[in-house]
Amino acid sequence: MTGKILSSLVLGALTGLLLLPEGTSNFLGPLSDISLAVLLFAVGFELGQDADLGRKIKNLPRISLAVPFVVALGSLLGAIFAGLAVNVPMGDGALAGAGFGWYSLSAVIITQDYEVTTGALALLTNVFREVFAILLIPIVAKKVGYLPAVAPGGATAMDVTLPIIAQSTDAQTTLVAFYSGTVLSALVPIIVPVLIALLQRY
Amino acid sequence: MFLFLGALILGFAAARQNRFASTLGSRVSQIGQFALVLLLFSMGLSLGSNPELTSALPILGLKAIVLSLGAIFGSVFFVWLVTVVRRTSR
Numbered sequence: 001m002t003g004k005i006l007s008s009l010v011l012g013a014l015t016g017l018l019l020l021p022e023g024t025s026n027f028l029g030p031l032s033d034i035s036l037a038v039l040l041f042a043v044g045f046e047l048g049q050d051a052d053l054g055r056k057i058k059n060l061p062r063i064s065l066a067v068p069f070v071v072a073l074g075s076l077l078g079a080i081f082a083g084l085a086v087n088v089p090m091g092d093g094a095l096a097g098a099g100f101g102w103y104s105l106s107a108v109i110i111t112q113d114y115e116v117t118t119g120a121l122a123l124l125t126n127v128f129r130e131v132f133a134i135l136l137i138p139i140v141a142k143k144v145g146y147l148p149a150v151a152p153g154g155a156t157a158m159d160v161t162l163p164i165i166a167q168s169t170d171a172q173t174t175l176v177a178f179y180s181g182t183v184l185s186a187l188v189p190i191i192v193p194v195l196i197a198l199l200q201r202y
Numbered sequence: 203m204f205l206f207l208g209a210l211i212l213g214f215a216a217a218r219q220n221r222f223a224s225t226l227g228s229r230v231s232q233i234g235q236f237a238l239v240l241l242l243f244s245m246g247l248s249l250g251s252n253p254e255l256t257s258a259l260p261i262l263g264l265k266a267i268v269l270s271l272g273a274i275f276g277s278v279f280f281v282w283l284v285t286v287v288r289r290t291s292r
Contacts, residue, residue: 008239012246017256028248033205035241040206041213042234045226048217063288070284071277078276079269086268096266097273120258124266125273127249132270134242140278147285151277159206160245163238178210 005134005164036159043166043174050171057175064147064176068183071151072191075100079125091199092118098191099126100154100184101133101161106192114196129154133161141168150177155188157181 047053079097080090088096095118099106103126111119133152141149146169153161158181165177213230217223249255 004235004239005242008243009246012243013250014246015243016247016250016252018250028244028251032241032244032248035237035244037205037209038237039234039241040209041216042230042237044210044213044215045217045230045234046213048214049223049227061288063284066284067281070280074277074280075273076276078272078274078279080272081276082268082272083265086265088265088269093269093272096269097276100273117262120254121262121266121269123255124258124262125269127255128266128270129273132274136274144278144282145285148278148282151281152274154273154277160241163234 009131009134039163040159043163046166047171047174053171056172060172060176064179067147067150067176068180068187071154071180071184072098072100072187074151075154088121091195092121095192095195095199096122096125098188098195099129100156100188101126101129102155102185102188103127103130105188109189109192110196113193114199130156130160134164137161137164138168141165146170146173147176149173150180153177153181155181155184158185 050056075097076094077097080093083090083093083096095106095110095114099122103123106126107119107123110122130153133154133156136152137149140152149165149169150157150173153165156162157165157177162174162177162181166174169177216226
C-alpha cells in the first residue's frame with residue numbers, strides 16, 4: 001500500500017511538473033475534493049460497520065482529549081529545535097511548525113502578514129509533513145503505538161491522513177484522529193497570527 | 203469542509219442500514235483505496251504544477267524537510283510520552 005501511495009504521489013508530481021500546461025490546473029480542485037469525499041465516505045462506512053462503536057467511545061481514555069494540544073506543542077518544539085540544526089531562526093521554525101501540515105492555510109497567512117520567504121518555507125515544510133506523515137503513520141502505528149500514530153498527520157488527521165490512520169490502527173484511534181485533526185485545523189488560524197504578532201513585537 | 207464532513211456521516215449512516223451494508227460491504231474499502239490513489243495523484247499534480255513551490259524547492263527544500271521531520275518526531279514523541287506517563291501513573 002505504501003508503494004502504491006508513494007508512486008501515485010510521485011507520478012502526479014512529475015506529471016504536474018513536466019506535462020501539465022499552465023491553466024489546466026483548474027480541474028484539480030474538484031478532482032481532489034471528490035476523491036477525498038469518496039475516501040471519507042469509506043472511512044465513515046468502516047466506522048459505521050463497527051457495532052460496538054458507542055461503547056468504544058465511552059471507554060476512550062480521557063487523555064484522548066489532550067492529544068491535539070500535545071501534538072501542537074510537540075510540533076512547535078520539534079520544528080524549533082530541528083530548525084536550529086539548519087540555521088533557521090526560532091521564530092521561522094515555530095511558524096513553519098504551526099501549520100500542522102495544513103499547507104494551504106498557514107503559508108497564506110504568513111506570506112500576507114509576515115514575510116514571503118518564511119511563507120514559502122512554511123508551505124514546503126507542511127507539504128513535506130503531509131507526505132512524510134502518509135509514509136510514517138503505518139510505521140509509527142506498528143513500532144510506537146496507535147495513539148502516537150495520530151500525531152504525524154497533525155491537522156490532516158481529519159481528512160487526507162485519516163484513511164491511513166484508519167487502516168493502520170483501530171476504530172477508537174480513528175475517532176481520536178478525527179477529533180485531533182479537527183481541533184488542530186481550528187488552532188492553525190489562531191496560533192499562526194498570534195506567533196506573527198509576538199515576532200513583530202520582539 | 204461540509205462536503206467532507208457530510209461524506210463521513212453519510213458513509214457512517216449507510217453502514218448502519220442493513221440493505222446498503224450487505225451490498226456495498228466489501229466494495230467500499232476497494233473504492234476507498236482507489237480514491238486514495240486518485241487523491242494522492244491529484245495532490246502530486248497540483249504540487250508539481252505549482253511554480254511557487256517548485257521554484258522554492260531547490261533553495262528551501264532541505265530546511266523544509268528537516269523542519270517537517272522535526273515537527274513529526276516532536277509530536278510523536280510527546281504523544282508517546284503522555285501515553286507512557288499515563289500507564290505508569292495508574
